[in-house]
Amino acid sequence: MTNSEELWKEANKLFAGGVNSPVRAAVKPFPFFVERGKGAIIYTVEGKRLIDYVLGYGPLILGHSPDSVKEKLIKQLDKGWLFGTPSELEIELARKITSHIPSAQKVRFVNSGTEATMNAIRLARGYTKRSKILKFNGNYHGSHDYVLIEAGSAATEYSIPTSDGIPVEIIKTVEVCEFNDLDCVNSKLKKEDVAGVIVEPIMGNSGVILPEKEFLKGLRELTRTYNSLLIFDEVITGFRVSIGGAQTLYQIYPDITTLGKIIGGGLPIGAIAGKADIIDNFTPSGKVFNAGTFNANPLSMAAGIATIEELEKGYPYNIANKAAKAIVEELENIIKVKHTINHISSMFQIFFGVDNIKNYSDVKKANREYYMRLHELLLREGVFIPPSQYETIFTSASHDNDIVNETLYKFKKVISELM
Ligand code: PMP
Structure with missing residues (x-):
């Protein structure tokens, strides 16, 4: 048994x-x-x-x-699942992404959120010819060297916010500020030549933490002032907090957006999206290298298209958001000890004693x-x-x-x- x-x-x-x-x-x-x-x-x-x-x-x-995704996957399974050539599916999914994510004109598909942020950072460095990156304490951007520094999620759960095995030379290229602290961002950008500021616009890897009213706006202004790129890591929030992600919700538009999770409908995926003149720096049109055997693989594309087609009908947000709201409201009634619940759309987290x-x-x-x-x-x-x-x-x-x-x-x- x-x-x-x-x-x-x-x-x-x-x-x-x-x-x-x-x-x-x-x-x-x-x-x-x-x-x-x-x-x-x-x-x-x-x-x-x-x-x-x-x-x-x-x-x-x-x-x-869900039946809609399953049916599309089965159809694709009948046709085959890896060709090492372009397929029409990648155009269809990229069109959906560029039509919904305001700052996305062009897209590069990869296979995970980790690959998305790793390549977005390389892209920002290649584009600006600078090497420093600024990230935020407790933000998690995947499991590559550039970002496993003061990282949230499992890196914090297992008390290794900064992983062993990352060369000090790389750690030195990463500046860290506290989320919602614009003064820190200002002083770091002033002092250092920073290629890009990478941020989860809504934190989802230290529980849920919302940006304060002026925070994202301030990041947009400061990165412009200091000629740094603003990277929104919307691997969680993309197509979740709204069909256009956190950038649509807050109407703050980054230079580069990283996506993952929902856009693959449950199959492995990642994407780097942004203005055409930035994304065009990827190989083969540019000199920032990226490649992948499984990039834009037909099964992930099919599942992503089917998922976004459902999201376009609106009902998934109504149901998911209503469920989270009902649970959070009732928890506020029944939890009698000191606590905070941070909540937005279909994501929330409970913190006790604070x-x-x-x-x-x-x-x-x-x-x-x-x-x-x-x-x-x-x-x-x-x-x-x-x-x-x-x-x-x-x-x-x-x-x-x-x-x-x-x-x-x-x-x-x-x-x-x-x-
Ligand atoms: N960025 C964010 C904001 C994430 O939440 C995650 C994963 N939880 C990643 C990047 C990494 O994605 P993946 O696990 O697909 O590599």
Whole structure:
């Protein structure tokens, strides 16, 4: 018989820490292994039913295996899945991206958010002929050397915000400010020749943290003043907080946007988008090298197109946003201890023991043990929220009223136990 405990023992013989991506190991006493998912529900190999608020860490805005995406994938499987040539699908997906993301005129497809930010940074350096980068404390931009410096997400969960193995020479090229601190940005840009400022316009990797009113506007103005490029990392927020991402919501337009997650409909993807004269610096038209065997692979393109076609109908945002709002409002009623919930659209996070979270240092003051206890109790009751304070709780178009009501019933039960 296969069960998660036995699989976990096998996995530990084969993988570092038993997993292939660290936060998966944060589920205690051992991770559950998933057999299948449909809509808002996943089933473990033991057949346990869980309402899913992790959603693959963000891509699954329609929920698990939606028919629309599945049908398009099956059609593509019939035709083949890798040609090493251009295909019409990449034009279709790029047209969707450029029509919805205001600052995107041209696109380069890659295979992950990590590749997207790595190439965006190289592009900013190549374009400006400068080498320094400015990032923000607790922002996470993937797992490459340029950005694993004061990083959020699993890098913080495992207490290695700056990873071992990154040459000091690279660390020295990265300046770090606190999110929402424009004075710091101003002084760094004044002092150094910075190629680009990379930011999650809404932080989703130290829990959820919203930009203060003038922050993004200030970043736009300062980067213009100092001839630095502004890079919005919209790997989470792109096509989630609105169909045009955070830039549409706040009407602040970066020079380069990195995308991932939702635009691949649950298959591996990343993209660097921006003004034509910047993107044209990529090979072969320019001298900033990028290439990839799997770039613009037909399956990711097909799943991305099918997902965005659904998003264009509007209903996924209505349902997902309504679900998050209903849950957050009810949690505000039932949580009686000091806490903060940061929320926007279909993403939120709960922080205990604090009453204002505006940057990473604030998050570090939250009672993380309390959050983890909430995660454990909810899991026991059949609700899966991220096993880390430094991740985002997501809702999807499959989180309808029944799912929300069931979730709230379970929340009420465990919150009284938690108190
Ligand atoms: N940027 C952001 C904002 C992310 O949230 C993530 C992943 N959570 C990445 C980049 C890296 O994406 P990937 O895991 O696809 O490499």
